[in-house]
Amino acid sequence: MQRNRRSFLALAGMGALATACGSNTGRQGDPPPSTAYSAGPPPSNAPKVPLQQWYHAYGEEGVQDAVKRYAASYPGAAVTVQWNPGDYDSKIVTALQNSKVPDVFEAQVKIDWVRQKQVVPLDDVIGPVKGDFSPAVLAAQTVEGRVYGIPQATDTQLLFYRKSLLQAAGVQPPQTVDELVDAAAKLTKDGVKGLFAGNDGGVGVLTGPLLWSAGLDYLKNGNREVGFDDPRAATALAKLHTLNANGSLLLGAPADWSDPGAFIDGLTAMQWTGLWNVPKIRQAFDDDFGVLPFPKLDGSGAPSVPVGAYGAMVNAKSAHVVEAKAFVKWLWIDQTQDQLEFATKFGFHVPARQSLIGRADSLKSGPAADAARFVQENSHLVGGPVWTQQANTALSDAVAKIAKEGADPVAQTKTAVEVAKAELKRLFG
Numbered sequence: 001m002q003r004n005r006r007s008f009l010a011l012a013g014m015g016a017l018a019t020a021c022g023s024n025t026g027r028q029g030d031p032p033p034s035t036a037y038s039a040g041p042p043p044s045n046a047p048k049v050p051l052q053q054w055y056h057a058y059g060e061e062g063v064q065d066a067v068k069r070y071a072a073s074y075p076g077a078a079v080t081v082q083w084n085p086g087d088y089d090s091k092i093v094t095a096l097q098n099s100k101v102p103d104v105f106e107a108q109v110k111i112d113w114v115r116q117k118q119v120v121p122l123d124d125v126i127g128p129v130k131g132d133f134s135p136a137v138l139a140a141q142t143v144e145g146r147v148y149g150i151p152q153a154t155d156t157q158l159l160f161y162r163k164s165l166l167q168a169a170g171v172q173p174p175q176t177v178d179e180l181v182d183a184a185a186k187l188t189k190d191g192v193k194g195l196f197a198g199n200d201g202g203v204g205v206l207t208g209p210l211l212w213s214a215g216l217d218y219l220k221n222g223n224r225e226v227g228f229d230d231p232r233a234a235t236a237l238a239k240l241h242t243l244n245a246n247g248s249l250l251l252g253a254p255a256d257w258s259d260p261g262a263f264i265d266g267l268t269a270m271q272w273t274g275l276w277n278v279p280k281i282r283q284a285f286d287d288d289f290g291v292l293p294f295p296k297l298d299g300s301g302a303p304s305v306p307v308g309a310y311g312a313m314v315n316a317k318s319a320h321v322v323e324a325k326a327f328v329k330w331l332w333i334d335q336t337q338d339q340l341e342f343a344t345k346f347g348f349h350v351p352a353r354q355s356l357i358g359r360a361d362s363l364k365s366g367p368a369a370d371a372a373r374f375v376q377e378n379s380h381l382v383g384g385p386v387w388t389q390q391a392n393t394a395l396s397d398a399v400a401k402i403a404k405e406g407a408d409p410v411a412q413t414k415t416a417v418e419v420a421k422a423e424l425k426r427l428f429g
Helices: 006-011 063-072 088-098 111-115 123-132 135-139 163-168 177-187 203-213 231-245 275-285 321-334 336-344 366-378 389-405 409-428
Strands: 050-056 078-084 104-107 153-161 193-196 268-274 290-292 305-308 311-314 379-381
Touching (some): 050 321, 063 078, 063 336, 088 104, 104 321, 153 163, 153 275, 153 366, 177 193, 203 389, 231 409, 275 366, 305 366, 366 379, 389 409
Parallel strands (some): 050 104
Antiparallel strands (some): 104 311
């Protein structure tokens, strides 16, 4: 099984979530920030330290050759790249518990890794350019104010729409959730549905955008409080039931939301899907499509796009922590041209560093430029390192009952809030 970069984003808030680890706060004893990266390569006559770097098996052609090329050109150590098909996330969890390798790997930090002192803080590595990363992208790698991963590239999801179909129906691109509901209904005709957001009716991918549309979030106040303990959460989540009940959502599509097939094949006038599909959609429709963030609920809310980003991390059990940090700095801080290539040459992604977005030719015009702007202005992290699997399951179950069964949104949201509160108490006391 090979995975595209998009698979991380597809799983964000689900399989890539942190799992809590008892009542141990783990607030002391982290590897000290003074474990700094080396100043430069060793003397030319000295043997190079061996480092092993792990990646998951990207599906895009050329990525594996590129990352091997980056590693081979590093002067400070002998870096070997290991490609990992299959269940990469589980493999990383096992390796961090039991092994000195990999020295460097890509992942999104989990709070239990930090509390079990399995990963090295990288604040000294990222410090000079920390402000060059969007807050949402950086939040994916931050636990209790410390950074444990250097973001590599950013993926996002967007609302794609056919310009000609909206124009023929007299529909303007929706700017509020009610306008989206109304547009989906008006566009549902002649065998075409108004909106496709997954075969589960949008439960998996629209929960975060609906919360953000109301100005809410999964967590707030430094991840110490539940972010959707608010009546507006029930109001926003109830909109998903309206979409499911009025017949405007496409269900049972041959491929799910991450694939553009339903949109390209004319089964739906609008689709919530990933930035990675821009090339295929452009090939199918030329300029007859546009992209939008998920709309705001009302004047007190805001539009949004979710972002996901793997980061380069260092195994605390590595025999060469200092050298591993030096390599991470060299590749993901210093080598901006390689970072730009990694994000934009293989597939279709946004550079993690905001200063590189303007240098990406593929993001300078049309819907791609709009998408890059949305990432800079409207991005949110799905869940995050402190949002646990237990909390996520409770929220997902609540949203599914609201959307598919018409269950009371107030009661269902309250149930999810209580589970999330219990998880925070377990983590922080």
